[in-house]
Amino acid sequence: MTNADLIPLPVRRYFRDLSASHSTLGKIDGMWRDHGFTLSDVPNDESGERRSRWRRYEDGVDWTDPADARRVLKVYEHLLDEGQLTKDELKAARAALRRHDFVMYPNGMIDSQRLYAARLRKSVPQPPASLSALRDPSMILDSFGRIARALPDDPAQAIGSAKELVEATAKTVLQERGVPFDDRNVKLPWLVDTTQRELHLHPQTLAPGPDGSLAVKRILGGLSGIAMGLVELRNEGYGTGHAPAGPRIGLHRRHAVLAVGAAHVWCQLVLDTFADPGAPWRTAAPVAQTAAAPAGL
Structure with a gap:
């Protein structure tokens, strides 16, 4: 024993x-x-x-x-x-x-x-294997570690770390793609939108095969809303990073599981697509230069 x-x-x-x-x-x-x-x-x-x-x-x-x-x-x-x-x-x-x-x-x-x-530790989402395609995945791994420590009994921290996981994934992939942004002031919705466009995962991006199908575009449209949902949940005081005026009434582990699960799905798709040698973004024409990253959230 x-x-x-x-x-x-x-x-x-x-x-x-x-x-x-x-x-x-x-x-x-x-x-x-x-x-x-x-x-x-x-x-x-x-x-x-x-x-x-x-x-x-x-x-x-x-x-x-x-x-x-x-x-x-x-x-x-x-x-x-x-x-x-x-x-x-x-x-x-x-x-x-x-x-x-x-x-x-x-x-x-x-x-x-x-x-x-x-059982709770076992249910914590794990970093995807496609993480190995990145030169420096340390920011993403740090977010996964924070989620693993927080999810059992600190839903506010888990929600804040879920938002950080999406942010870390987007920033890491954009750095790999050579897309400039202001690391200190860039908004998360811009990071998510730009990352999905770079990898031809945006609903408005034309792509061959299932990536360009109406069904996949509908799913991608839902994924695009994950970032805004995580930002709003954190900004309403339910996640760390924005302190609420009073106690977090009604916040439970199931809310953290929802946020973490949504962030993990987005992270997995982005990293799997980035690592896929046959993904449409590798052979398609370069994405048009996006607007400069706005400052803010």
């Missing part, structure tokens, strides 16, 4: 012993297989056939993976719901779980704050 294990060894031992006392080999197989686990061929030194069988299923678990840990908890829930435990045994099981920061809810569901936090 390591510190990264989401279900600690004492909890695993407790349920292994419980299964040996209350389950048959057939029931053990059914519980584990019902939740997608297979029997390991690795021998173990557990005493007793039922305890050894349980351990062979455990040996196939990645204890650092939130998805695997969640499925193991489903096995535990199944075991506790078999109807063979007395009230005192169920009380003892709840106490054993509580000692290791797990909780068993009245409906029988088992969870832990550690596993919940791990």
